[in-house]
Amino acid sequence: MENIVLFGGAFDPVHNGHLRMANAASFLLNADVVFVPSKSPRWKNPTVGIEHRLKMLTLAIRQNGISGTTISDFEIKSESAINYTIDTIRYFVKKYPRKRFFLLIGADQVNQFAQWQEPEEIIKLATVVYIPRPEIKVDEKIAKRFSIEQLPYNHTGEVSSTKIRNLQSLDMPSSVLDYIEKNHLYYIEKIINIMGKERYTHCLSVAHLARS
Numbered sequence: 001m002e003n004i005v006l007f008g009g010a011f012d013p014v015h016n017g018h019l020r021m022a023n024a025a026s027f028l029l030n031a032d033v034v035f036v037p038s039k040s041p042r043w044k045n046p047t048v049g050i051e052h053r054l055k056m057l058t059l060a061i062r063q064n065g066i067s068g069t070t071i072s073d074f075e076i077k078s079e080s081a082i083n084y085t086i087d088t089i090r091y092f093v094k095k096y097p098r099k100r101f102f103l104l105i106g107a108d109q110v111n112q113f114a115q116w117q118e119p120e121e122i123i124k125l126a127t128v129v130y131i132p133r134p135e136i137k138v139d140e141k142i143a144k145r146f147s148i149e150q151l152p153y154n155h156t157g158e159v160s161s162t163k164i165r166n167l168q169s170l171d172m173p174s175s176v177l178d179y180i181e182k183n184h185l186y187y188i189e190k191i192i193n194i195m196g197k198e199r200y201t202h203c204l205s206v207a208h209l210a211r212s
Contacts, residue, residue, distance in 0.1 A: 001068065003031035006092060006126065007104045008075070008085060010161070011037050011053050012046045013180065014060045015172040017159040021131050022066060024153040025104050029129070032068040033104075034092070035061070038075045038083040043112070047165060048185050050076055059175040084117040089125045101126035105148075107136040113146055123147055 005025045011018065022033045037057055039050045046053065054076065061069055074091055075083040085103065092101060103126040105113070110130050113119055122128065128148045132138065142148070159171040165186045170177060180186055 001030060001032045002098075002100060003029050003102065004092065004096065004099050005029060005031045005033045005102045005104050005129075006036055006089065007033055008036040008038055008083075008088065009106075010041045010044045010046045011035070011057050012044070012048060012161050012165070013053065013172065013176055013186070014057045015159050015161060015169075015176075017171065019060060019064050019066065019173070021104060022069060023064075024131060024151060025102070025129065026066070026068060028151050028153065029102055031102060032070070033066065035069070035071045036075055036088055037071065037073075039078065040075075040080070040082050042082050042084065042117070052179075052183065052185060056176045056179055059179055060173045063173045063175045086116075086118040086122050089122060093125050103128045105130050107131065107133045107138055110143055110148055111139045113142055113148065119146060 005022075007018075007022055007025070009018070022035070025031065026033050035057060037050065037054055054071070054073075057071060061071065072088075072092075074088055078087070080087070089101065089103065092099075103122065105128060107130050113128070116122065123146050128146060129151050130138070130148060131151050131153050138150075143150070159169050163169040
């Protein structure tokens, strides 16, 4: 396709909300989607290492079967202490000079966009788009200033990586949930400490049996 959507983030962990956003952007913009997991994001301190986050993202995309979707390791291989979006966009524009680029961001990031590294340069190279969320009020002045466009898509649910880490939501692909359980990531250690490993293992086996 002539259009490419860059979708960056910590993906700590990836969840169905991320996948719905990617699917919507791909359909509405007639574009391929490139997930760009960040090793060292500016605004967040990831809970788990990039190796786990990359593996979960790979599993999620494979299970979801999103066509025209790839994962870039540009920011993973970067030696910079912090991954800046402008550097990523410049890399892709140089690599694919004939493509039109869109930058997909979360609705919560719109209000912070003026604080990003070189925001004026970002909008020269890519059209910034976001999907609205009912619980987030976007600052229309900031959106207008940087020509940030809202995609006509109704975001369903209030899933977030934070809620998943705090065991307030399990809205993620089953392959990602299995990976989290197998590798004792996020909330699993807390559960084991409370229940004990033997009881946890038994309950997990029962849950898997019920799901199948």
